[in-house]
Amino acid sequence: xxxxxxNPRYLITVTxxxxxxxxxxxxxxxxxxxxxxxxxxxxxxxYYSMNVEVTDKGDVPEGYKVSRxxxxxxxxxxxxxxxxxxxxxxxxxxxxxxxxxxxxxGTRLTVL
Amino acid sequence: xxxxxQPEDQVxxxxxxxxxxxxxxxxxxxxxxxxxVQYPNRGLQFLLKYITGDNLVKGSYGFEAEFNKSQTSFxxxxxxxxxxxxxxxxxxxxxxxxxxxGYNKLIFGAGTRLAVHP
Numbered sequence: 215x216x217x218x219x220x221n222p223r224y225l226i227t228v229t230x231x232x233x234x235x236x237x238x239x240x241x242x243x244x245x246x247x248x249x250x251x252x253x254x255x256x257x258x259x260x261y262y263s264m265n266v267e268v269t270d271k272g273d274v275p276e277g278y279k280v281s282r283x284x285x286x287x288x289x290x291x292x293x294x295x296x297x298x299x300x301x302x303x304x305x306x307x308x309x310x311x312x313x314x315x316x317x318x319x320g321t322r323l324t325v326l
Numbered sequence: 327x328x329x330x331x332q333p334e335d336q337v338x339x340x341x342x343x344x345x346x347x348x349x350x351x352x353x354x355x356x357x358x359x360x361x362x363v364q365y366p367n368r369g370l371q372f373l374l375k376y377i378t379g380d381n382l383v384k385g386s387y388g389f390e391a392e393f394n395k396s397q398t399s400f401x402x403x404x405x406x407x408x409x410x411x412x413x414x415x416x417x418x419x420x421x422x423x424x425x426x427x428g429y430n431k432l433i434f435g436a437g438t439r440l441a442v443h444p
Contacts, residue, residue, distance in 0.1 A: 254335075254436050255436060256416060256434040256436040256437050257370075257416065257432075257434040258434075259431060304369055306369075306370075313358060313360065313375055313377075313420060314372045314375070315370075316372075317362075317369030317370040317371070318369050320367075320368075320369055
């Protein structure tokens with residue numbers, strides 16, 4: 215089954231404790247991206263990647279890091295999480311030349 | 327800069343009645359417009375898109391959207407709502423900014439919650 219998976223689905227952590235949210239897709243898509251969803255703000259892009267080892271900042275990159283060492287994986291790293299990073303996070307992938315993006319199920323992060 | 331606006335936080339409709347979820351856009355050039363739906367505890371799912379051609383676009387689950395260039399709108403419609411249509415709906419526009427380097431970045435609206443009552 216074609217899908218985007220994220221782990222964990224739910225995470226409660228404390229300020230300053232480094233964490234990683236994994237994202238993996240099995241569709242051989244070139245493009246991957248991370249969004250955060252906040253009430254009244256819709257989805258805002260954090261980082262995106264056009265291919266292996268090619269990443270760039272989205273609209274709200276502060277406090278986040280990403281890497282793309284393999285085509286299928288695109289982890290989101292929070293080196294020192296803060297409460298304002300409490301949000302619902304989505305990973306998405308898409309194929310070059312196609313507009314439709316495929317989204318993962320989301321990761322609900324709470325930073326205390 | 328490209329943007330979309332969804333003027334309604336929530337839309338309530340009775341099952342069997344027609345529904346409309348509104349979206350207006352602001353773009354330079356020709357817009358590429360999308361609708362996505364988010365069911366509870368799920369990721370977003372693609373519903374339909376407008377690139378060019380007919381102003382009425384048909385998509386998944388019986389939804390359609392009407393592109394209106396003069397009103398810069400792209401409203402989502404369905405002739406007969408189902409309780410199972412209750413979800414969060416997002417309008418989006420493709421960002422063709424050179425900064426994005428050809429990546430098909432989407433700019434999303436804030437979302438509209440659709441509640442269909444039995």
